[in-house]
Amino acid sequence: MKDYTIDGRASAWKNVTRFQKSIFLGALILSCLTFANTAHAQYLKAEGKQILDPNGEPIILRGIGLGGWMLQEGYMLRTSGPQHEIEAKIEELIGPDKTEEFYTAWLANHCTKRDIDSMGAWGYNSIRLPMHYKLFTPPIEEEPVAGEITWNEKGFTMVDDLIDWVKANDMYLILDLHAAPGGQGENADISDYDRSKPSLWESKANQDKMIALWKELATRYKDEPAIGAYDIINEPNWGFQDHPNDLNGCAESSNSPLWQLQKDVTAAIREVDQNHIVIIEGNCWGNNYSGLPTLWDENLVISYHKYWNSNEQGSIQGMLDMRDSRNVPIWLGETGENSNGWFTDAIRLFEDNNMGWSWWPLKKMGGNNPLQIEVTEGYQDILDYWSGGAKPSEAEAYASLMEMTENLKVENNTYHPDVVDAMIRQPYSDETLPFKDNTISATEATTLYFVDYDLGKQGAAYYDAEYTNESGNAGGLAWNRGYSYRNDGVDIEACNDTPTNGFNIGWTEDGEWLVYSLNVEEEGAYDIKLRYVASTANSSIRVEIEGSDQTGLVALPKTTGWGETTLTDVALYAGTQKLKFYIEKGGINLNFMEFSKKKY
Structure with a gap:
């Protein structure tokens, strides 16, 4: 029997030939390298100008931020x-x-497993979690012992739960420090900055707490492959060189304190975690990268944010140039708060340029997001x-x-399928899909509300004169002037007519149009009664079925309040077809169309 004591193993090793030793050691080294590569391959990784998935393939991150939950x-x-x-x-x-x-x-x-399951089912593959530091550690003024750092398990437990939900949906979680200790910008609302106390930039104790928090997060999650990255500071906006005249840091030429803090955070993370991507952000809400030194980490991604501007190539060219010159991946870490048409155009722009994105936010008290409270x-x-x-x-x-x-619960939110469709399907499809089941009965009158036009992009499901906000500010242009029901360029408002589904189309302009997918039970001639308001006698419309003009130009009589007119003998065939409703001369409000098959 072999001796398996330490001395016995040492003695037996002496009797192994040099060739046998070389074979054994080679196999051992290969085994260790294989294990190391397998372990490393569990995580997303920045390599050159791309983010790679665990199989070494480029991945486009398609995500949404959980704004409003922790902060x-x-x-x-x-x-x-x-x-x-x-x-x-x-x-x-x-x-x-x-x-x-x-x-x-x-x-x-505000966020439960059902929210994450919904996002996974809709087609998103990542989530950005905006964290408030207070859920993880108290403010420096409330520490039991000044200068020490204690931990609050509440925040970590919330992250643990979220990781479980994300893993169940094969998604990635990106941790984002949205409210840093003390607050990282004069735009106080986005970081909970309290001007009566030292900011992040005015307090070494706050900076030390931020560094310690990231080290603690990295310690806890260093071996968790569902963590996609650490987004170490959200939208810093602080003028360092001339703060009184440049509150938000948009004129900064060096940004030295910002880069140094992000270096220090990265170093603290790397003390315990060599696996995860680190994401850095510039000043001026993530868009001023002046003074950026040589990149200090091999597994690093640069993020920027984009709001209320055009979706032409030039709007992102500066970041693409940085990607090329720095040989680093660029991630669009936050965008949104616009129309469906803007969403579709933006996502096509990003993905055509191999750039991942994260929208903002999943839900709020407002309709230009998937869920509405x-x-x-x-x-x-x-x-x-x-x-x-x-x-x-x-x-x-x-x-x-x-x-x-x-x-707040997802089951009590209003779901906006038009928003999700605009982000997931429409960037790569001109097809329109039914928004509602528009089955036209052969035996009884069928009501189709004008606001239930097809799901689809501008120029496919509808055409509206104003459909995005590219003004440069949040309230620069109201693409849906009634702020109701849907997030397309079509202008929709609450309806005071009877019957109603609660909404009607208003603010119509010359040349606008809408498309409706019909499922007709029986071929034949149909009368279509229109319910509308016309404040003048100049309004007119036209109806096409599958590109064939069925009505010619129809003048709509002026009304006092809601009125009606009927389009006669419109030819519909059995099965699915598209009805296109042209508003040749605008100035009308539209409630519904009522279809009745003619009986001879």
Whole structure:
């Protein structure tokens, strides 16, 4: 029997020939290299100008940020101000204990496994998590021992849960420090900056806490392949060289403190984690890269943000030039807050240039995102009070706020399939799809509401004179002037007619048109009754079926309020077909079309 003691193994090793030793050591080294490569291949990796998946293949990250969950931004709640001010306003209404109860429910309901399952089913492959540092560690002013750093398990538990949900959907999670200790920019709402306290840039203690937080995150998640990357600071906007005259750092020429802090964070991460991508961002909301030194890490990605500008090649050429000159991947880490048409155009631009993207946000109190949170009557009373109106009672305010936390749940949100379709399908398809089941009955009248035109891009499902906001600012152009129902360029408002599905098309202009997919039960001639409002006698329309003009130019009589006119003998054939409704002369509001098969 062989001796398996240490001395016995040493003795046996002496008796092995040099050739046998070389074979053994070679196999051992190969085994170790294979293991190392297999372990490394579990993670996303930056290589040259591309992000590679675990198989070494280029990957386009298609994601959405979970804005509003860990960090509240005022505009998402139809108010203003950073989270600490919102908290104070809520506490003034319902007291500290009920405020804590509200925030516990907020964090529990805003994002659940069902949200992530939905995103996976829609076709996204990544999620950007905007983190508030307070969920992981207290502010420096609240540390039990000054200068020490303690941890709050609440934030880490939320990340752990999210990792489980992401893994179940074969997605990646990108951790994003959205609110850094002290706040990283004068735009206080996006980082919860409190101007009465030292900012991130005015406090070494805050910077040390940020570095320690990232090291702790990296320590906990260094072996987690579902983590796609560490986005170490969101949208810094701080003037270092001339702060009074350049509050947001857009005129900075060196950005030295920003680069040094990101270097320090990267070094702390690499002490414990060699696996994960590190993402860096520039000043001026992630867009000023002046002074960027030689890149300090081999597994690094540069992020930028893009809002309210054109989708021409020139709008991203500067970042493409940086990608080439630095030989580094570029990731569009945040964009959105625009029309469906803008989304489609932007995503096609990014992906044609091999650039991944993350939209903003998944849900808020507003309709230009996949999920919309309802504004209840009770919460509107609170908003009115914050704007100078009557103060609700504590009981009323508490009930309304807790009702809001229930409405945060995905099952209580309004889902906007047009937004998802614009992002996932429309960049690569001119096909239009039914928005609703428009089956035209052969035996009874069928109502088709004008707002239920097909899913599809501008120029395919509809044509509207104004369909994107490229003005350079958030409110520069209202592509849907009624801000209702859908996020396309078509202008939709609440409807006061009967019957109604709640909405009608308004603000129509000359030359606009809409497409509807019909499923006709029986071939024949149909009358189509139009329900509309025309303030003048100059409006006119025309209807085509599969490109064939069925009506010629039809003048619409002026109405007092809602009125009707009927298009007669429109030929429809059995099965699916496209109806195209032309608005030759605008100035009309449109409620519905009613189809009736003629009986002879």
